[in-house]
Amino acid sequence: DALVPVVRGEMRVRIHCHRADDITTAIRLAKEFRLDYALEHATEGYKIADLLAREKVACTVGPLLLTPLKMEVWGLKQTTPGVLEKAGVPVCLTADGGWDTQWLPVYAGIIVRHGMSERGALEAITIRPARVMGVQDRVGSIEVGKDADFAVFNGNPLCNLTECLMTIIDGQVVSDKR
Template identity: 50%
Template sequence: MYALTNATIMTITQGTIEHGTILFDKGKITAIGTDVAIPEGATVIDATGKTITPGFVDAHCHTGIFSDGIGWDHADGNEMTDPVTPHLRALDALNPDDIAWPELVANGITTVLTGPGSANVIGGMWICVKTQPKSTVDQMILLEPAGMKMALGENPRRVYGGQKRLPSTRMGNAAVLRNALYEAQNFLKKQEKYEEDLAEYEKKTADGDKEAKQPTEPERNLKMEALVRVIKRELKARIHAHRADDIITAIRICEEFNLDYTIEHCTEGYKIADILAEKKVPVTVGPALMSRPKFEMRGMTPKNPGILAKAGVKVAIQTDEMSGVKFLAINAALAAREGMPVEEALKAITINAAEIIGVADRVGSLEVGKDADLVVLPGHPLDFLSAPEMVFIDGERVL
């Protein structure tokens, strides 16, 4: 049990508490306030002059999938042999021994959504993990699967156009995505028909009908079984789209199939902020700390998150990185410098990110009952000179 006392506590969802105490035990926050009774036996840390925030959350990265400092041998994020691979699982590629994890912890990042790259129109399933290095991936999992990676724009058309295969155009991207979703709908109908027939068969046999014929179960299809979860809105479609027209294509297709979805990168989202706000489309914006490596990123601007947030769009800030996730707070600080309200910039790397991932019941804010993931800093969390002095994950001090 820990008690951190006399701190400025930025809860994110319930305001900022001055001269406050936060108490946590067995991995969970048990009390927050200015008048907290500290049980006997608790480890008390005087945090006078310090700021405590929730652990930071990156809503889109590739840590552990594209391993740092190794190169192609451990670049496991793009299965460039088939543009439709929904059955792939980031779980099966993530390296818990990646050298990036301690760097993330040291910079206050405690939760990340990591997953496949964008070579394929449908790339596979994301995984959300805590960043404290463990012996196995399974010990790091917060949510798995955590959405389905999809991609529009340049990457799939470049990969498969180079192979003289579909898709080689933006039309091809959309057609491949639609076709896969229609196949999943048809597969679901067959499954539902089989279940209806099986229930009828079991009823007849229970009533003594000896001539009832048992229906034939449809053959397993891992691709379609994974996509059916998207069709049924059990998994979010997380769609990589930079250009405004690609974002609109993503919206169009998701509305056709009534999908639960997010827009990833959303580089030109500021051009259509009113549409994104009207349709209540959550977005993860970034990366910001890079040049413009592709034509579709020519419209990149650090003002994008602020424009979107002011329009009423729910925004998370992402790094799209591996070890570079450690610069998440700097990305948020840049967004704040370029017009995003500071409170919204903090939400973009805490509660908004957690909500967009689907783990806000556990992380993203400092509230009683949530995981004790928190960062202790000497100053404001968006101050570049304010480096974490302590980090806790699941109530365990890891820095």
Template identity: 45%
Template sequence: MKAIVNAKVITMACGVVENGTIVMDKGKIVSLESGGVVPEGATVLDVEGRIVTPGFIDAHVHAGICEEGVPGAMNAVNEDTSAVTPHVRAIDGINPSDEGFRNAVEAGITCMQILPGSANIIGGTGVIVKPVGNIVDRMVIRAHSGMKAALGENPVNWQGGKGRFPSTRMGNAACMRKAIGDAFDYRAKKEQAEKKGEHFTLDQGMENFLPVLDGTVPMRIHCHRADDICTAIRICDEFGLRYTLEHCTEGHLIADYLAEKKVKAAVGPTATSKTKVEVRDKGWHTLLALKEAGVPFCLITDHPVIPIENLPVAAALAVRAGLDEQTALKALTVEAASHLELEDRLGSIESGKDADLVVWSGDPLDVRSRPVQVFVDGQPQLDW
């Protein structure tokens, strides 16, 4: 059992607790009280009035697949042999020794969703991990966190550029509809065979699609431009699928529509140059418009597009651009946890949740601040 004492706790659930005592045991938060009693025998860490926050969450990265310092690693994130590859799983391509994981912990990031890239219309399944350990299977929180999909320039350029279908935005949509339709047909045939007691040959890609059809996990759709965002919504509505919007760069142009549709958006990477046409209106104004419209969003780095250790810097830049600090912190914690459908475990400091905590040298949205201690499942990760 461990206890953090004398902390200014930004709970993200019930305001700020001064002189807080956080008790942790068996990887979970046991209690949080102002001036609380430390259980007998607990290891005590006096943080001397420093700020403690929940661990930050990056809901869209490619860490471990696009490895730091490996030439050509960007290509490793896409199984660029077909426009539709639902059988691909991000978990199978992760190198846990990638320094990106350590960089994340040292920046106060204790959870991330790793996704395949956006070269394919259907790219494969994502995985949610905590960035600690040398065996991927022990890092996993959720092995199938959603089916990655993509619209817009990337699949057009990657697939059409090789003389393959699709080569237009119309083709993107048609390809996505066919892939989803094929999955529904597969499910119907499988159910029919099971009822008749007949042999049925399993298809791994279609099996990966079944949790999407059942509503267990969402589609996670790469879409920057407003029309691509609307196409993503249109297609998922047609098939009755849950979904998240990944990037949502022009979300500010249709913020009221996104609010009406009750979407969840992962916005970023915003602090980069405008490398293609569909991101020419990229900027922090997207976050301001989504906040005004009541659209929930989290902030992402798309690591290594932005190095994952700069996630807190992105939040600080958003605040400089006019976003209020509370919303910026929510975008790194409770909203990111909700985006990953893990709000019952992560994103706030409450009894029963995972003991993923960060002790800061100063204000976490001051770029001069750094984590002086990080706990993942109650275990300290940095030298104090």
């Protein structure tokens, strides 16, 4: 019963895969069962960027700063998000756990350094994940009618020297360092 909404296309599947062969298998199975899906990690996505673009599949890449202890992540490259972006693949970033989300702006800065556009990097930690999760009507960008959650910085938010001056959640200032 738990998979009925998935098979009916009422629920998006997020497929955990790292290696190019696993990514290709995930795409084949998703097509066979007509699944609404996105890929999590896509570590070796750079090897098959054209296929990912052709299939129009969103890829959530990361984490980018880890020791590749298991075989599946030996192909980890910080250039992957930029390669995917240039191929036309929608890219999101993950810290791979709620405890590490503080590092997402750092990851975004790293991927700019390694070939992704600045706009693409910002979208990879804002609107694109919201789209993958199906909550883009509420969060992911600053628009009338959306949740008023955002931060104000004294410079480029992707630079590690930039300071967060103010944080607003649900329209309320929760931190103000001005």
